[in-house]
Amino acid sequence: MKEAEGYLRHIRDCNHWNPENFRPLFIDDKCVGRLKPKMVKALAQWPNLFSISENRVNFTREISEMDDRTQALDEIVNALVEQGVISHSHGERYPVTASGREDAFATIDRTAAPYFGLRAYGQHLNGYVRSGEGIKLWIARRASDRKIYPGKLDNMVAGGLPQSLGFAENLQKECWEEAAVPCELALSAIPVGALTYCRETETGLKPDTLYCYDLELPEDFVPQNTDGEVEAFYLMNLEEVARIVRQTDEFKLNCNLVVIDFMIRHGFLSPGAPDYLEIVEGLHEKL
Amino acid sequence: MKEAEGYLRHIRDCNHWNPENFRPLFIDDKCVGRLKPKMVKALAQWPNLFSISENRVNFTREISEMDDRTQALDEIVNALVEQGVISHSHGERYPVTASGREDAFATIDRTAAPYFGLRAYGQHLNGYVRSGEGIKLWIARRASDRKIYPGKLDNMVAGGLPQSLGFAENLQKECWEEAAVPCELALSAIPVGALTYCRETETGLKPDTLYCYDLELPEDFVPQNTDGEVEAFYLMNLEEVARIVRQTDEFKLNCNLVVIDFMIRHGFLSPGAPDYLEIVEGLHEKL
Numbered sequence: 001m002k003e004a005e006g007y008l009r010h011i012r013d014c015n016h017w018n019p020e021n022f023r024p025l026f027i028d029d030k031c032v033g034r035l036k037p038k039m040v041k042a043l044a045q046w047p048n049l050f051s052i053s054e055n056r057v058n059f060t061r062e063i064s065e066m067d068d069r070t071q072a073l074d075e076i077v078n079a080l081v082e083q084g085v086i087s088h089s090h091g092e093r094y095p096v097t098a099s100g101r102e103d104a105f106a107t108i109d110r111t112a113a114p115y116f117g118l119r120a121y122g123q124h125l126n127g128y129v130r131s132g133e134g135i136k137l138w139i140a141r142r143a144s145d146r147k148i149y150p151g152k153l154d155n156m157v158a159g160g161l162p163q164s165l166g167f168a169e170n171l172q173k174e175c176w177e178e179a180a181v182p183c184e185l186a187l188s189a190i191p192v193g194a195l196t197y198c199r200e201t202e203t204g205l206k207p208d209t210l211y212c213y214d215l216e217l218p219e220d221f222v223p224q225n226t227d228g229e230v231e232a233f234y235l236m237n238l239e240e241v242a243r244i245v246r247q248t249d250e251f252k253l254n255c256n257l258v259v260i261d262f263m264i265r266h267g268f269l270s271p272g273a274p275d276y277l278e279i280v281e282g283l284h285e286k287l
Numbered sequence: 288m289k290e291a292e293g294y295l296r297h298i299r300d301c302n303h304w305n306p307e308n309f310r311p312l313f314i315d316d317k318c319v320g321r322l323k324p325k326m327v328k329a330l331a332q333w334p335n336l337f338s339i340s341e342n343r344v345n346f347t348r349e350i351s352e353m354d355d356r357t358q359a360l361d362e363i364v365n366a367l368v369e370q371g372v373i374s375h376s377h378g379e380r381y382p383v384t385a386s387g388r389e390d391a392f393a394t395i396d397r398t399a400a401p402y403f404g405l406r407a408y409g410q411h412l413n414g415y416v417r418s419g420e421g422i423k424l425w426i427a428r429r430a431s432d433r434k435i436y437p438g439k440l441d442n443m444v445a446g447g448l449p450q451s452l453g454f455a456e457n458l459q460k461e462c463w464e465e466a467a468v469p470c471e472l473a474l475s476a477i478p479v480g481a482l483t484y485c486r487e488t489e490t491g492l493k494p495d496t497l498y499c500y501d502l503e504l505p506e507d508f509v510p511q512n513t514d515g516e517v518e519a520f521y522l523m524n525l526e527e528v529a530r531i532v533r534q535t536d537e538f539k540l541n542c543n544l545v546v547i548d549f550m551i552r553h554g555f556l557s558p559g560a561p562d563y564l565e566i567v568e569g570l571h572e573k574l
Contacts, residue, residue: 100564167558190554194567211558265552267477271454271498277387280481284571 004275006246010256011282017200023052025116027059027069027105030098034117034205042085046076069096069106077112086115087203092162094120107163117205119287120160123171124258125189125213127156127179127223129235135266137241137259138223140178141232142252149252153244156223156233157181158255161211167191171213178230179223181215189215192265195257195283207287212258214265238268257283291562293533297543298569304487310339312403314346314356314392317385321404321492329372333363356383356393364399373402374490379449381407394450404492406574407447410458411545412476412500414443414466414510416522422553424528424546425510427465428519429539436539440531443510443520444468445542448498454478458500465517466510468502476502479552482544482570494574499545501552525555544570 022034035043035057043050043057049072051058063069073096080086090111095104096118113120127138138156142149159174161167168187175186192214198207223233236244242263245256261283263269269276309321322330322344330337330344336359338345350356360383367373377398382391383405400407414425425443429436446461448454455474462473479501485494510520523531531537532546548570550556556563 100562102561191557192552192554194558194564196564196568209564265479267479270478271481274389275387277481277483277496281483281571281573284568286568286573 002274003246004273004279007256007260007269007279008275008282010245010251010253010260011197011279014197014199014254014257015282015285017198017205021200022117022205024056025059026056027096027098028061030105032059032096032098032105032116032118035115036117036204038085039115039204042080042083043076045079049076066104066106070108073106073108073112077109080112080115086112092160093164094118094160095163101161101163104163110160110162114201114204114206117207120206120208121211122158122160122208122254123167123174123211123213124155124255125157125171125175125215126258126262127181127215127217128262129217129219129221131219133237135238135268136235137238137262138179138217139234139236139241140223140225140230141234143229143231146229151231153251153255154230155255155258156215158258167211175215177227178225179233180226181223185217185221186215189213193261195261196285196287197254197257197283198285198287199253208254209287210254210258212261214262238263238266242268289561290533291560291566294543294547294556294566295562295569297532297538297540297547298484298566301484301486301541301544302569302572304485304492308487309404309492311343312346313343314383314385315348317392319346319383319385319392319403319405322402323404323491325372326402326491329367329370330363332366336363353391353393357395360393360395360399364396367399367402373399379447380451381405381447382450388448388450391450397447397449401488401491401493404494407493407495408498409445409447409495409541410454410461410498410500411442411542412444412458412462412502413545413549414468414502414504415549416504416506416508418506420524422525422555423522424525424549425466425504426521426523426528427510427512427517428521430516430518433516438518440538440542441517442542442545443502445545454498462502464514465512466520467513468508468510472504472508473502476500480548482548483572483574484541484544484570485572485574495541496574497541497545499548501549525550525553529555 024031025033049060089109092110093107094110094113095101096106097104129136140154144151157175157178172186175181195210311318312320336347376396379397380394381397381400382388383393384391416423427441431438444465459473462468482497
C-alpha cells in the first residue's frame with residue numbers, strides 16, 4: 001500500500017455514504033437529518049407529527065417550542081426502542097440542528113441520533129510530549145468490553161459532546177474520566193479546529209463534527225483511566241503512530257482522522273507528501 | 288457588524304463565483320480550468336488545438352507530451368498578450384493541473400493562469416513571537432507601488448509557488464526576499480496545512496491553494512524587506528490583528544484567511560465563538 005493510500009483509505013471510509021439510500025428530514029424548512037426507508041416507514045406511525053412525501057419528511061410545524069419538540073421526539077424514540085427499531089437508549093442528550101449546537105430545534109437521545117441521520121458532535125484531544133527525540137503522542141487502547149470498537153486504539157481523550165455541557169466543561173470531564181488529567185491541566189488544552197465527515201452505518205447516517213484539541217503534557221505525566229473505558233496507554237513516537245495509521249486498522253475509525261490532522265498541523269505530514277492536498281481537504285467534508 | 292460576520296465576509300468574498308459564467312476546460316478528460324466567454328471566443332482562433340462545444344472546451348488530445356503542450360500554450364498566450372486579451376506576461380511558470388502540482392499536464396505563464404481559470408498555488412508564512420503578553424504576529428505592509436493590493440497589510444512572508452521550485456526552496460527564497468529571514472531559520476518553519484478558495488475576478492477565475500507555515504521567531508528578530516515588495520513590518524498582538532481582520536479591509540484579501548486559520552489553530556478563535564464551524568469549513572472549499 002502506498003503511503004498516501006494508507007491515510008486516504010480512512011478518510012474515504014469515514015465519508016462513505018449514498019444519498020440515494022436516504023430521505024431528508026426537515027424541521028422549519030431546514031434539513032436536520034436523513035432517514036433510511038426503515039425509519040421512514042416507522043415514522044409513518046405518527047402521521048400527525050411527520051408528513052411524508054417522496055422527496056422528504058417534514059417534522060410537523062405545529063410544534064413550535066423546543067421543549068415540546070423534544071418531548072414528542074422522546075415519546076417516539078421510546079416507542080421505537082420498544083418496537084426494536086432503535087437498539088437502546090443512551091441517556092446523553094444530543095442536539096437536533098441543521099448547523100451548530102447553538103441552533104438546536106430540540107434534543108434527542110444520543111443513540112437515536114444516527115437513526116435520524118442527525119449531526120453528532122465530539123471532542124478529541126491529542127495528549128503529547130515534546131521530548132529530545134521529537135513529539136510523542138499518548139495513545140489509549142479501548143477496553144475490551146466496549147460496545148463500539150473494543151480493544152482498538154484511541155486518542156488520549158475523546159468523547160461525545162452532550163447538549164447540556166459547554167465545550168470546556170465537557171472536555172474537563174472527559175479528561176478526568178478517561179486519563180485522570182487534572183482540571184487545571186485540561187484547561188490548558190488548545191482548541192485547534194474541527195474535522196467533519198459523514199458516514200453511512202447499518203442503522204443510519206452519522207454526519208460528525210470532531211472538535212480537536214492539543215494538550216502538551218509534562219514528560220513525567222502518565223495518564224490513568226478512571227472510568228473503565230481505557231485498558232492501557234502508550235507513549236509513542238509520531239513515526240510509530242503514523243505507521244500504525246497507514247498500515248493497520250488498529251485505531252477506532254474516526255481517531256485516524258484526528259491523528260492525521262495532528263500530523264499535518266505539526267509538519268509531520270508536509271506539502272511534498274503524496275496526495276497531501278487530497279488528505280488535507282478530506283478532513284473537512286461539507287455536512 | 289457581528290464578530291463572526293467580520294471573519295465570514297472575507298471567506299465569502301474569496302469564494303464568490305458563478306459557475307454559469309464559465310465553460311470548463313479539459314485535458315485528457317480532466318477538468319483543469321474554466322473559461323469566460325471572451326476567452327472561449329479567443330481560443331476559437333486555434334481550432335486545431337481546442338475543440339469547443341456548448342458544455343466544454345477540450346485541449347486537443349493530439350499533443351500528448353508535456354513539453355509540446357507547454358510550447359503550444361506559450362504560443363497562444365503570447366498571441367493573446369499581443370491581441371490585448373491577456374494583460375502581460377509575468378515570467379514565472381505555473382502548473383496546468385487538475386489536482387496537485389506533481390500531476391501537471393503542462394506549465395503556463397503565471398499571469399495567464401486566471402484567464403484559463405487554472406489552479407494557483409502559494410505559500411504564506413505566519414511569523415510569530417511568543418512573548419509574556421501572549422502570541423504576537425509580524426505583519427507586513429505591501430509597498431505602495433505594487434500592482435496588486437498596494438499599501439495593504441500582508442502575512443510576514445507570502446508568494447506564489449512556481450512549478451520549477453520545491454516547497455522548501457521557494458519558501459527560503461521568499462523568506463529572504465521579503466523579510467531577510469536567514470535560510471536556516473526559514474527551514475525551521477512548520478508546514479501546518481493548506482487553505483483553498485475559488486474566486487471570480489474580472490479576468491477569469493482563481494481556484495487557489497495556500498500552503499501555510501508557522502515560524503516562531505526569537506524576540507529580537509526584526510524582519511527587513513530586501514526586494515522592495517514590503518514597505519513596513521509591524522509586531523502586533525493577536526487581539527489587534529483579529530480586530531483589523533474583523534473590522535476592516537486593511538489586509539490583502541486572501542491573507543485574511545491565513546490569519547483566521549492561525550487564530551483557529553492557536554485557540555484564539557475557539558469552538559464557542561459564533562459560527563465557528565462555518566468559519567473553519569469555509570477555509571477549505573472544494574476545488
